[in-house]
Amino acid sequence: MQEAIKRLRQFRDARDWKQFHNPKDLALALSIEASELLEIFLWKSAEDADPGRVKEELADVLAYALLLADAYELDPTEIVLKKIEINEKKYPISKSRGTAKKYTEL
Amino acid sequence: MQEAIKRLRQFRDARDWKQFHNPKDLALALSIEASELLEIFLWKSAEDADPGRVKEELADVLAYALLLADAYELDPTEIVLKKIEINEKKYPISKSRGTAKKYTEL
Amino acid sequence: MQEAIKRLRQFRDARDWKQFHNPKDLALALSIEASELLEIFLWKSAEDADPGRVKEELADVLAYALLLADAYELDPTEIVLKKIEINEKKYPISKSRGTAKKYTEL
Amino acid sequence: MQEAIKRLRQFRDARDWKQFHNPKDLALALSIEASELLEIFLWKSAEDADPGRVKEELADVLAYALLLADAYELDPTEIVLKKIEINEKKYPISKSRGTAKKYTEL
Numbered sequence: 043m044q045e046a047i048k049r050l051r052q053f054r055d056a057r058d059w060k061q062f063h064n065p066k067d068l069a070l071a072l073s074i075e076a077s078e079l080l081e082i083f084l085w086k087s088a089e090d091a092d093p094g095r096v097k098e099e100l101a102d103v104l105a106y107a108l109l110l111a112d113a114y115e116l117d118p119t120e121i122v123l124k125k126i127e128i129n130e131k132k133y134p135i136s137k138s139r140g141t142a143k144k145y146t147e148l
Numbered sequence: 149m150q151e152a153i154k155r156l157r158q159f160r161d162a163r164d165w166k167q168f169h170n171p172k173d174l175a176l177a178l179s180i181e182a183s184e185l186l187e188i189f190l191w192k193s194a195e196d197a198d199p200g201r202v203k204e205e206l207a208d209v210l211a212y213a214l215l216l217a218d219a220y221e222l223d224p225t226e227i228v229l230k231k232i233e234i235n236e237k238k239y240p241i242s243k244s245r246g247t248a249k250k251y252t253e254l
Numbered sequence: 255m256q257e258a259i260k261r262l263r264q265f266r267d268a269r270d271w272k273q274f275h276n277p278k279d280l281a282l283a284l285s286i287e288a289s290e291l292l293e294i295f296l297w298k299s300a301e302d303a304d305p306g307r308v309k310e311e312l313a314d315v316l317a318y319a320l321l322l323a324d325a326y327e328l329d330p331t332e333i334v335l336k337k338i339e340i341n342e343k344k345y346p347i348s349k350s351r352g353t354a355k356k357y358t359e360l
Numbered sequence: 361m362q363e364a365i366k367r368l369r370q371f372r373d374a375r376d377w378k379q380f381h382n383p384k385d386l387a388l389a390l391s392i393e394a395s396e397l398l399e400i401f402l403w404k405s406a407e408d409a410d411p412g413r414v415k416e417e418l419a420d421v422l423a424y425a426l427l428l429a430d431a432y433e434l435d436p437t438e439i440v441l442k443k444i445e446i447n448e449k450k451y452p453i454s455k456s457r458g459t460a461k462k463y464t465e466l
Contacts (some may be wrong), residue, residue: 043225044227045229057241057244066189067265070292072208073186077182080282084286088170088171091171093220096171101227103182104217106227107213107235116231119152121203129159135162137184173403176282190388193384270457275461285397288395291428292387292392294390295388308383310446315439316425319422319425320440322397326414328414328418331363336419337420345375352375352376352377353396
C-alpha cells in the first residue's frame with residue numbers, strides 16, 4: 043500500500059491539487075465515491091452487478107481513503123488491525139455468532 | 149494489507165457473518181461508514197474535526213473496502229495503481245494543473 | 255405535496271417500475287441522489303456551487319423521499335412536524351442556543 | 361409543506377443555528393441522514409426493516425431537504441413537478457417500460 047500512497051501523492055502534486063485536498067473535502071469525495079460504488083447495485087441483486095465497474099469505483103474509494111489516511115499520517119494497515127482488536131471485544135464470538143442484530147459495523 | 153484482509157476474514161468467519169456479507173450489503177456498509185466519517189466534519193472546519201474519531205471511522209471504511217475487494221478477488225494495491233494510470237490519461241497534467249473544474253474524482 | 259406524490263406514482267406506473275421500487279432500493283436511490291447533490295459542493299465553498307444543479311438534484315432527493323414515504327403510507331408534512339416536536343425536547347433552547355456541539359441531526 | 365418549513369425555521373432560529381446552516385453543510389447533513397435511513401436496511405431484506413425507524417430517519421431527510429430548498433428559495437413541490445416533466449422526456453414510456461437498465465435516477 044505504501045507504493046500506492048506514494049503514487050497518489052505524485053499524481054496529486056503533479057497537478058497541484060493538494061490545495062483542494064483538505065480533509066473535509068477528502069471525506070466528501072470518499073463518501074461520494076462510496077455512493078457511486080453503491081449505485082452499481084441499485085435496483086438489482088449482487089449477482090447482476092458489473093464486476094468491472096466495482097473494480098473501478100472501489101479503486102476510487104480506496105484512493106481517497108489512502109489520501110485521507112496520509113493527511114492524518116495514519117498507517118492504513120495498522121488502523122485496520124487495531125480496529126479489529128477493538129471489535130473483538132465489542133462483538134465477542136459467544137454473543138455475536140450468526141446474528142447481525144447488534145452490530146451495524148464490521 | 150494482506151495481513152489485514154486475513155484478519156478480517158478470520159474475524160468474520162469466527163462469528164459466522166459471511167452469510168450477511170453479500171457484495172450489495174458490503175457496498176451499503178461501506179457507504180454508511182464513509183458517511184459516519186463525513187459526520188465528523190459536519191458543521192465545522194477540517195481543523196476542528198477530531199483526529200481520533202477520523203482514525204476509527206477510516207478504519208471501518210478501509211475494512212469494508214478490503215472485504216469487498218476480497219469478495220471480488222481483487223488486489224487493493226493493484227486496482228489503485230491501475231486506476232491512477234487511467235486517471236493520468238483522463239487528467240493530463242497540462243490541462244489539469246491547479247484546477248478542480250473538470251474532475252469529480254481523484 | 256400530495257399532487258407531487260400523485261404524479262410520481264403515475265410516472266412510475268406508466269413505466270411499470272414499481273417492481274424495482276422495494277423500500278430497500280428506494281433507500282439506496284435516496285442516498286445516492288443525496289450524494290449527487292453533495293458532489294455539487296465538492297472542492298468548493300457553498301457560494302461557488304451551481305444553484306441550477308442544486309435545484310435538479312434536490313428534486314431527485316425529494317422525489318425518492320416522497321416515494322419512500324408513500325411506500326410506508328406516511329404523510330411527509332406530518333412526520334416532519336412530529337420530528338420537530340421530538341427534537342424540541344431533545345435540544346432544549348436553553349442548552350442548545352448557539353452551539354452545534356451536541357447535535358448531529360436537525 | 362409550507363407549515364413544516366415555517367416550523368423548521370422557527371426551530372433553527374430559536375437555537376441560533378442558522379450560522380451553521382450554510383448550504384454545503386446542509387448538503388452534508390442531508391447525505392448523512394439519508395445514510396442513517398439506509399442503515400435501517402443493512403444486512404436485511406426490506407420486510408425486516410423497522411418501519412418506526414424509517415419514519416424517524418425519513419423525517420430527518422425531509423427536514424434537511426426542506427431547509428436546503430429554503431436556503432435557495434425553491435418551492436419543494438414545484439421543483440419535483442418540474443423534474444418529473446424533464447424525466448418524462450428522458451425516459452419515454454415506450455423505451456423505459458419494465459426496464460431499469462438505463463436509468464439511475466427516478
